[in-house]
Amino acid sequence: MDSEYLEDGLTDEDWWSLCVMLTLEEVREAVFSIGPDSVAGPDGICTKLMTIRLEHVLPKVISLSKSSFVPGRLLSDNVLLAQELIHSLESHRSEANVVFKLDMAKAYHRVSWEFLY
Numbered sequence: 001m002d003s004e005y006l007e008d009g010l011t012d013e014d015w016w017s018l019c020v021m022l023t024l025e026e027v028r029e030a031v032f033s034i035g036p037d038s039v040a041g042p043d044g045i046c047t048k049l050m051t052i053r054l055e056h057v058l059p060k061v062i063s064l065s066k067s068s069f070v071p072g073r074l075l076s077d078n079v080l081l082a083q084e085l086i087h088s089l090e091s092h093r094s095e096a097n098v099v100f101k102l103d104m105a106k107a108y109h110r111v112s113w114e115f116l117y
Helices: 011-020 023-032 046-053 078-089
Strands: none
Touching: 011 046, 023 046
């Protein structure tokens, strides 16, 4: 398998774990992990199966510093955090404040300079 686009974190065992047939336990876990008040669409079960299969491999490939891939965190969390920070700074106008925009470009959004003013 050609891994030139991935980091060197995957072993041969990791590659093979992604290629083997699904087990009955993985299918059972995917089916029962869907909430009782939700209905899996046509791709719902497949998505759950991929999630289960990839959960032990992704941390080896994707750095934890890439916050959009941290389990339980939304992509919008960073934007909300920045908005709350600016709001908090604006509410304390008597103090001198400085805001730096550092590497705010993400795959799905950008924070513009107008947002910071």
